[in-house]
Amino acid sequence: MWTYEKKLEYPVKIKTANPNMAKLIISQLGGPDGEMGAATRYLSQRYSAPWAQVKGTLTDIGTEEMGHAEMICAIIHQLTRNLTPEQIKNSSFAAYYTDHTTGLYPVDANGVPFSASTLQSTGDTVTDLNEDLAAEQKARTTYENLLRLVDDPDVRDVLKFLREREVVHYQRFGELLRIAQENLDSNNFYAFNPSFDVRRPQPRKGTPYTGA
């Protein structure tokens, strides 16, 4: 169950419309390393997560990513308000406008619709957490690419916040990978898959929460 809070995680207040910027930034909604993919990835992986820390973190980061998708949508919405046909005709946003007007539709910067083929959920916690670490770095790279192209300070401020979140999430996923490996056979992490090969993975003695 989720409950909606009527606010953004971080304020988005853009004064100047800019359809060219919208066309690029929308990739962080529906693109290969965007926020919709991130939320889908973590909120799908959690069901096969074997330990409490992994379940909790995937739930909470997955939830935050939904909030980030909302922030990207707010950016696109505000960048495409009150455009004239002339402004659209002279921008790279014209093709998107033809199909979607100024409605929000998840595509990448090339206009390719969102696809779950950009993410994985394997039921193997070591595999999934390595996927998550890579995903956070890919999202960081994309934000840095955008920051090289965007000069409006109102937009840059929000992109910088979102970029920082990728760095923090990467840190948390690194800790989860360490926790997971500490609870596996230290001689061979790959000896068994805790979500499939054992009915209930047993935590090592003296590690609270992991078996709860």
Next chain:
Amino acid sequence: MDNRDAMLKRVQVYDFALYEARLFLDTHPTCKEALDYYNKHLEMAKAAKDEFEAKYGPLMAENNKGDSWEWIKDPWPWENNWEA
């Protein structure tokens, strides 16, 4: 920045502190210092939210109070000041 924005920003600041602490606690559930930080900011966030909601309406539907349905009132979070 108008007063609504300023009061909402306070809520966002406290909620962000809470959120960061929550993620840290997810991977460090026995860290006493982090839990104290979380509990302290929980109270501050609650106070900032109560203050905001008393003046500008509910941030969550369940906090709608009284004999009118304030929950759906503009502005919604993605709207900036001059369209709502």
